[in-house]
Amino acid sequence: MMNGGSTGRVSHPGSRSRSKGTGGSFERVPGDEEESMSGEEEDEGSQSVYSDDEEEDDESSYESDLNTSKESTHQTFNIAKKETNRVRVWRTVLSAMLVITAGVVIVTTYVFLADNEDNEFQSTFDQAALTISDSMRFNYNKMLDALTSRSEAVTSLTLTAGLRWPFVTIPHFEIRGERAREETRSETYGFSPIVNVEHKDDWETYSVANQNWILQGRGIDVEDPANQPYLPTTPIIPPKITFVDPNATGESRLLPYPDGPISNSTPDTPFAVNWQMSPIPSLTYTINLNLRSSDHYRHLIQVLLDSQDPVLSDFTDLGKAYYETVLPEKEHQRLHESYVGTSEGRYYPAKDRPHSVLMAPIFNSFINGSQAVVGMLWVVVPWDWQLAGLLPQGTKVVDVVLDNSCGTTYTYEVRGPEAIFKGPGDQHETEFTDMGYTSSFAMQPIVKAYDPTMTEGATVILNGENYTLCEYKIHVYPTKEMKADFDTGRPETFAIIMAAIFLITGMVFLIFVRYVQQRQDMVMATAIRTSAIVSSLFPANVRERIMKDAEEQGRMDLMGGKARGGNWRLRNGGKENLGPKSKLEDFIGVEAIGGGGGGGIGGFGEEHDAFKSKPIADLFPDATVLFADLVGFTAWSSEREPTQVFQLLETLYHAFDQIARKRRVFKVETIGDCYVAVTGLPEPRKDHAIAMARFARDCMTKMKVLVVKLEVPLGPGTADLSMRFGLHSGPVTAGVLRGEKSRFQLFGDTVNTAARMESNGAKERVHVSQETADLIQAANKSHWLTPREDKIHAKGKGELQTYWLEIRRDNNASGTLSDNESESSDYSDFTEEASSYEEDVDGEIVLDERSQRLVDWTVDQLSRLLKQILARRKLLGIEANPEIAQRQVLDFSEGGTVIDEVADVVQLLPFDPRTSNLDDMLDDITLSAEALSQLRDFVATIATLHNDNQFHNLSHATHVTMSVVKLLSRIIAADDPRKHYTGDGSDDSDMDQEAIDQRLHEQSYGIRSDPLAQFAVVFSALLHDVDHPGVTNAELIKEGAKVAETYNNKSISEQNSVDLAWYLFMDDRYCDLRGVIYHDEDELMRFRQLVVNAVIATDIADKNLKVLRDVRWENAFSEGSSESNQEIINRKATVMIDCLLQASDIAHTMQHWHIYRKWNEFLFRELYVAFLQGRCAKNPAEFWYDGEIGFFDFYIIPLAKKLADCGVFGVSSDEYLNYARKNRNEWETRGRQIVEEYIENAKDLHIPESAEEESLLSEYEQSPRRSIAPGE
Structure with a gap:
């Protein structure tokens, strides 16, 4: 600002003219420099002639300027003080607004969430109450319709069959009754014909003659001649119509009506005979009972006869006879518990729970005006059955009060589909009385005998008789348990959170105000000093101009900022008017850009209609x-x-x-x-x-x-x-x-x-x-x-x-x-690791980058298995014998060859529950640096011992190793045996961990529990093709190779690989490695046996070996073996290890088509090279197509089926079999064309000179050999 207001003239001692300043720039006006010089000379010449008055004027002018400067500074200070006070006032106002806003927001949040909870509670209860009300009404109407339709069916039956009333028996009544009880949710379904007095004797004769409906209901075929001798010849029901003795005290007693005429004016006539019932009564003494003789049914039946409409009884005590004959008390209780559930801590016998009876009339015809009631169908309705199953599982408890509106109430606790009887009376929780929901559900009123003392209900006269009519209602109330489900504490929690947010905001605001105040004080102090400096440098009019220009510039900057950001609100605010693109950006979020994912959303809520709102798209x-x-x-x-x-x-x-x-x-x-x-x-x-x-x-x-x-x-x-x-x-x-x-x-x-x-x-x-x-x-x-x-x-x-x-x-x-x-x-770290490895072996082994990666992977797999071996020893407390690792054991067959060591059964470790947690210890196990270095050196050396063949090379060995590792992982990762039903009736659901581990051990034939066996199999896969000559064993025999003579023309390449690798393994360099693998002579021998069996198993061309393998398979998996369980497991494990190596050696045939074709071409090229060298009698192109089909049909697919049949490889066995079949079919379709491509591609092959006869084994023939003497 000072530079922007300067002129070309230097007006202050010590100041310098600049062409550019921090506040702006200026240009000199032509002639200014000359004028400045002349002015200086003039001043110098006139100083001697200054008068005292002029000097005083100058001093006065200086003082005036000084006072003006002080006044300006004081004015600036007053402005600063005024601004500070204004800021303080607004800060106080803002703080007060923040406090008020916090209070309003907290209270509003609490009230809103509390109201929301109450509304959710009210809505849930309303839904439950409405469901119960509608369901009860629906169930009652369904029950009434079921009785009415069956009544009409009986009328139709009698008219069609020409039956005469009351001599009617409904056929197959138990079958019909069971369906009727299910449909009406009733305990008992009955049929009662109306028997007039004049028909009494005839009815009694009829009923005895037709009593066999009871036997039919119990499943006895009375029409079968074979059952005739066993049918009762005497009545199994009361031969007379009975009535309830009105003079009996205590329990009711049934008596037969006396013989002779009975007046039609008797209150109990005409008789309503209890004839047929479902379920079939266990005791039949209530059959032929006149229901009108019971006080419970007399008025009910009379109203039915007078009104000719269905009638519904009040809450009814069914009496002792009902529970003795139809539903014994225990059976009755069981039915209720299975239907409605039992209450915790509250138990009411089923007979004490409310029941009612619904009756529907049966007419003698369908002609209106001439109809007469000739019978009735009736059901016993337990009300807790009607309330059960109305609400879905998980619905919280509601209280339902069943009210007959005549002073009798019962309370039920409805918990989801369960309806628990709480007891008589209105027992709902009183605090929810105002929320009660009341509705009626029965079309028929309750008919009671007239009682002048009863104030509830309505009085009606029917055929001159007075009756009291009541109405069934239900009152539904919520409960504290339901309310508690909606008392989430969210209002309090969010209120506290909001309070904490405002508290933190307030604290941050105070800290911010403090820093702002400090900054304001610094700015103001700087402004005062600047104002003082400006005042001391410029006259008042110039200073005001400068200040005014600065203020104007500030306003322009502010307006410019607004202009630049004027559309900010339009672009980022006002979400209610967002367009599709803005909605999309809001939906995706800024975080989604750059990998945040369009994976989207969890979906819309259940109540959201995806088609009511505009799609989010653009x-x-x-x-x-x-x-x-x-x-x-x-x-x-x-x-x-x-x-x-x-x-x-x-x-x-x-x-x-x-x-x-x-x-x-x-x-x-x-x-x-x-x-x-x-x-x-x-x-x-x-x-x-x-x-x-x-x-x-x-x-x-x-x-x-x-x-x-x-x-x-x-x-x-x-x-x-x-x-x-x-x-x-x-x-x-x-x-x-x-x-x-x-x-x-x-x-x-x-x-x-x-x-x-x-x-x-x-x-x-x-x-x-x-x-x-x-x-x-x-x-x-x-x-x-x-x-x-x-x-x-x-x-x-x-x-x-x-x-x-x-x-x-x-x-x-x-x-x-x-x-x-x-x-x-x-990347450099990775390459440095490789280069450092080369330095570790002192330059003796130099591998290309690809081979080095193969070695690193193999070392990683083997070291993991070595850790398992060490972990097992640690769990069992086994100490390794250091002497055994120092010994070089080379001869195991007493002058024989490797194949002589092949065993029918290899011993695996028995199950030991202490090793169940083996995997949990691996993180705590560390291989010694010496052992790991020796392992790496050994694997690298083995890699160099592989010849540069087209197929049998290091890459193939690693591919086989990888397949072995995969199949082993499937064996180890066996399914939990509790997931599979054994089929022997045993229950595995409660197996303890030791039993589970024992079962897994048996399912995997012990391989899962034997880390040494696992290591040996992977170890064998690595070395099984060491020094492979690139031709078949048959060709070596034909050539008369010395190596073939050495191994007696049997499994030549395989034995050679074992010997070479084993000689290397016994080198003094690998003592620490051997000490990790085995700890005593037994372990050494077992390890050797596993390696020999596994490598020799890869010779699939030897017919004698194939016969031996088939026999071993048959012996291992045949039933009825007399061997011990461990011997059977070892035998099966031996076969499985053979199959595992064989399948892995040709794994490419049971993998993806591209993998198969790649390795198949490598094998073709290897044999083609041998043919060109004269080491293969026949051109592989001539037999390759048909040979592959035969190989699939007679070896690969049968082997894959064996993998599936043995059941230890999990999904991998099915995977291998499926790939084998697919590749076979693909080869059959495209094989001839592919062979032509092989031939074309083979033209660029470099044909090496014929391989030497001598094997690398000759380098080791002078190595010291010794055998382990018995007992040594």
Whole structure:
């Protein structure tokens, strides 16, 4: 500001003129410099002639300026003080508003949430009450309709059959009655004809003659002649109509009506005879009972006869006779408990629970006006059955009060589908009285005998008789238990949270105010000093001008800021007017850009109608879509466990997500091994094509680093994986396709074209369309593009010109990743590890990078198994014998060969429950540095002992090892035996852990519990093809090779491999390694036996060995063996180890087609080389097609079936069998063409000179040998 207001003249001692200042710039006016000089000379010449008056004027002017400066400073101070006071006042007001707002928000939050809970509680209760009311009404109407329809059916039956009343018996009554009871939710269903006095004797004769309906109901076929001798010849029911003795005291007594005439005016006539009942009564003395003689039914039946309508009784005591004959008390109780549940702590016998009787009349015809009631159907209704099953499981408790409106009430506790009888009276919780819900559900009134003392109910006269009518109602009330379910504490919790938020906000505000005040004080102090300086430098008018200009500039800056941000609110605020694109951005969120995922949402709520609101979607006219696919992934995954597949994908895609966040690329989804991303949405960007191109470049670079690092944990071939990328630019429709598992998706031709770019691309290349290339060229990046020589054909688009994208990194390019340094360091760490290993072995073993990765992976697998061996020893407290590891044991067969050591049964470790937690200890087990170094050296040396054959080489050995590891993992990861029913009637659900481990041990034939056996099998897979000559054993025999003579022309290559590897293993360099593998002589012998059996098992061409294996299989899996359980397990384990090695040796035939074809061609090339060398009598091209089909039919598929039959390999056995069949069928279809391709590809083979006869074994023939003497 000072520089901006200066002139060309120096007006203050010590100041200097500058062409530029911090506050602005100025230019000198021409002639100013001369005028300044002349002015200085003039002043110097006139100083001597100054008068005293002029000097005083100068002093006065200075003092005036000084006073003005002080006044200005004081004025500035007053302004500052005034502003400070104003800030203090507003701070106080703001603090008060914050406190008031906090109080209002807290109270409002609490009240709102509390009301919300109350509303949810009220809504839930209303729903439950309405459900109970509607269901009760529906059930009653259903019950009434069921009785009425059955009454009409009886009328129809009698009219059709020409039956005469009352002599009617309903056929198959028990079957009909059972269905009627289910439909009406009733305990008992009965039929009672009306018998007039004049028909009494005839009825009694009829009833005895037709009593067999009881036997039929009990399942006895009375029509079967064979049952005739056993049918009763005497009445099984009372032969007379009985009545309830009115003079009996206590329990009711039934008496027969006396013989002779009975007056029709007797109150009990005409008789309502209890004839047929369901369920069939166990005691029949209530059959032929006149129901009208009972006080419970007399008025009810009379009203039915007078009104000719269905009638419903009051709460009724069914009496002792009912429970003795129809439903004995225990059976009655059991029925109720099974139907409605039992109450905890409250128990009412079923007979004390409310029951009613519903009766429906039966007419003699369907003609109105001439109908007469000739009988009735009736059911006994338990009210707790009517209330059961009305609410879904999980519904909280409600109280239901059943009221007959005549002073009698009963209370039920309805808990979901259960209806528990609480007792007589209204027992609902009084605090919820106001919330009660009342409704009636029965169309028929309750008919009671007239009682002048009863004030409730209505009085009605029917045929001159007075009756009291009542009405059934239910009152539904909530309970404290239901209320507690909605008392979540959220109002208090959120109120406390809001209070804490405002408290923290207040504290932060006070701290902020404190810092602002400090800053304000500093600014004000600076302003006062600046004002003082300005006042001392400039006159008042100049100072005011400067201040005014500064204020104006400040206002302009403020207005400019508003102008620049004036649309901020329009762009970011006012969500109620958001367009589709803004809604989409709000839905996705800023975090989604760069890997945040379009994985979307958890779906809409159940009450949300996805079609009432506008879809969340929009068109983005400028976007670039990327598809990235792993090349070779399907074949690679067929060799791996599912966990390894996911480890690869998670590692790669997590790295891609991190790159996406840095590049502001939006990850859409992953489809299998395909990664889909897009730029240009949800926030449009002009450089979407450039950004996506760089993203593809970065992902490809990162992927190359990661697959190399992952090869050790994931196995060989991982580093060979690559990716191809496809890019296309254009309009994209993006949005959320609502529904179940909704997610963010892309639609349109751009997406389809991008997918075609990827599918028509090449591995490790980025394939872009013409549209994307145009955008890259428009950005002056034409040097990134290389036109593809051939045009691709896309469905629906014809031929397309496409481009390869090649972005070369530039040290100064802005497009490089911010973590390039970390990427390069990661890779350098990996290569440094390899180089350090080479230094560890002093340069003796130098492997190429690929072989080194194979060695590293193998060491990782073997070291893991060695840890298990050490963990087992630690659990069992076994101390290793150091002497055994120092000894070189080379001769095991007393002058014989390796094949002589093959055993029919290899001993595995018996089950020991102490080793059940073996895996839990592995993290605490550490291999010694010496043992690990020796293991690494041994594996590396074994790698160098493999010949450079086309098939039988180190890669094949590692591939076999990987298959062995996979199959072993399936054996170890056996299913929990409790998941499988054994079929012997035993219950495995309560097995303890030791029993489970014992069962798993037996299911895996002991392999699961024997880490040494597992190590030996993997060890054997590694060395089984050491020094393989590249020709078959038969060819070696034919050639008369010395090595064939050494091994008696049996399993030549296999025995040679064992001897070579074992001689190396017994070298003095590997003492520590041997000490880890076995701890005594028995372990040494067992280890040797396992290795020998496993390696010799890979000789599948020897017919004698095949016969022996078939016999061993039959002996192992045949039933009725007299051997002990452990011997059987060992025998089966021996066979399983053979099958495991055999299957792994040809695992490529039982894996993905691409894997099979790759290794099959390697084997073809190996034999073709032998043919060209003259070491194979027949050209493999002549027999390869048919030979492969025969190999599949007679060896591979039978072997795969064995894997499935033995049942220890889990899903892998089915997987191998399925792949074998698919590959066989594919080979049958395409094999001839493929053989021609093999022949064409073999033309470029380099044919080495004929291999030497001598085996590498000759180098070890002079090695010291010794055998273990018996008992040594």
